[in-house]
Amino acid sequence: MPQIKDHAYWLERSEKLQIEGRAFIDGAYVDACNGATFWSQSPIDGKPLAAVALCAEVDVDLAVAAARRSFDAGVWADKSARDRKAVLLKWAALLEAHAEELALLESLDSGKPIGDTTGGDLPGTIYCLQWFAELVDKVHGEVPATDPQFFGTVTHQALGVVAAVVPWNYPLLMAAWKFAPALAAGNSVVLKPSEKSPLSALRIAGLALQAGIPAGVFNVVAGDGAAGRALSLHPDVDCIAFTGSGKVGREIAKNAAASNLKRVWLELGGKSANIVMADCPDIAQAARSAAAAIFSNMGQICSAGSRLLVQRSIATALIGELLEVSKGYQPGHPLDPQTVTGAIIDNAQLDRVCSYIEIGKQQAQLLSGGNRLSLADAGAYLEPTIFLAEDASARIANEEIFGPVLVVILFDTLDEAIAIANQTEYGLAAAVWSSDIKTIRTATRKLKAGTVWVNCYDELVDMNFPFGGFKESGNGRDNSAHALSKYTELKSTIIRCC
Structure with missing residues (x-):
């Protein structure tokens, strides 16, 4: 057996x-x-x-x-x-x-x-x-x-x-x-x-x-x-x-x-924007995806969806779903197969994330989480944390935290959402949720990001797609055939035949 x-x-x-x-x-x-x-x-x-x-x-x-x-x-x-x-x-x-x-x-x-x-x-x-x-x-x-x-x-x-x-x-x-x-x-x-x-x-x-x-x-x-x-x-x-x-x-x-x-x-780095329009095809799925986008791997992902931009008319419904879903990301012992969220890499990183949470409390409304936890007698554990920021220029909405901290920002129009998404120094990833092809086409074209997901967030693992960013998120691309060429030199050889 x-x-x-x-x-x-x-x-x-x-x-x-x-x-x-x-x-x-x-x-x-x-x-x-x-x-x-x-x-x-x-x-x-x-x-x-x-x-x-x-x-x-x-x-x-x-x-x-x-x-x-x-x-x-x-x-x-x-x-x-x-x-x-x-x-x-x-x-x-x-x-x-x-x-x-x-x-x-x-x-x-x-x-x-x-x-x-x-x-x-x-x-x-x-x-x-x-x-x-x-x-x-x-x-x-x-x-x-x-x-x-x-x-x-x-x-x-x-x-x-x-x-x-x-x-x-x-x-x-x-x-x-x-x-x-x-x-x-x-x-x-x-x-x-x-x-x-x-x-x-x-x-x-x-x-x-x-x-x-x-x-x-x-x-x-x-x-x-x-x-x-x-x-x-x-x-x-x-x-x-x-x-x-x-x-x-x-x-x-x-x-x-x-x-x-x-x-x-x-x-x-990255400070990726996850944009949810009012015509999102499935609000509950968008909430589940938004939680996974920031709380997976304890938020320690360069392409994490750390900014959730929500059209104002659906904010109450989506945030309600999000708060419920986030309860499933409470940390547990990493060697327990039932655990979804583990430990922050070390106490120095935990201190850094917690310092941003304290900054956030001065700049935004804390909706849930924000507390250190004591598990396994010691270790570095933190509750999944969600803020609602009225000011899109707040530090927690623009600086990379690299922890399980989500900032929700409300907007009214697609142009406003794209402007907020593009205002950071980073350009690694983004997402847009909508049922309208014109909205999708406009957003995917105007978002300054190396990867843009539509009606999902980082759910496909496929080496055929290059990964990397615009602006200060870096240069070059990992993955795909494009990555192979990064590690080669091009040589022209010209032979006179007659």
Whole structure:
């Protein structure tokens, strides 16, 4: 009889979990050169999980040197696309075989509900790796029409060494969005996970080697901002891809310019608007979707629907539905499969979110939530919080909070809603709910956002769609065939035939 995977099951597995905290450089797990470590602590209860190698500049140098040697030797870059595909698919199969272990690592390390990591994050990571593996032998160059005396081609070539600096909110998934296309294109990679959630990235490095990715092609260096800074300044890194805050993104761009003008791809913040018109086809569904858009993953999503813009005539009905639905997002223990909402990543982030709640109380009407909770004897937990703001220019309606805090703003006309939606510095995502095709067409055309959903919010997981933002939400796109080209250089080859 199969074992029931309940709260007790995951607690028992967590007690037996073997955790790797060393860096992975040139095909081997190694300590930091100076022996320094830091503790990875679980936001579930504040307890330490593992001592992790605190990589410094010298460790980054070793990882980059290994990546450069492997690239120049052609042990990966010179493989046929078909051969790279086979290895990446084998790696994806190993991730699937170890999915429970990796999901548990992510839940312990980031405070995410085990239902999210087993049902969303790990399947999404595997899907991403499989998708780019399957894509890489199906892309082609060009043969431009030219003078008959000449023959020419336009081809894509791997850049070389790619550094990926990724955040803590989706530790493996955000990493896969970078390393999957970079590796598929033939590059060697140095991955720097967030110091707040490094464990799953360190674990998959060993599986990469087991799958057949040659030593030096995939390296993982854990550490704080010093390691990321060293990568952004390193003269032998050809490209750096980053997901995180605008402040750090600016520093990375500045460092890239100050060093070797390496390619820079940035996926930064958001303050996304979810617009509900009076002719919304289903108010109850819009309320459910709005709650999921901000309270899923504890609101720690760059594309979270953190601003809910509601046409005034339906405000009472929609807010009533929303308040009822939000009761289902009360935090619980992340290792309980029944839990929908887990812990904030750490107390520093919880303090930051709570400071915005205090600001919000001065600028808007608190409709529900706003209180810290004590669960699992400790940990970082917060009630889902909803404000009604009369002033669309309030700080909580314009600054990224990155927590389970929703700001409801009322409007009268579509033009007003679009103006409010576009007034922030960000342009990552947006949504519009309406039954009128003219309204939908106007909104989707005028909203300054990289992704616009209609009568839904972030409900489709499909790698065919590029993800990224307008304005200060960054540049370039993750996912889709467009992402593969970010990690290549275009080369024109012209041959005189006669």
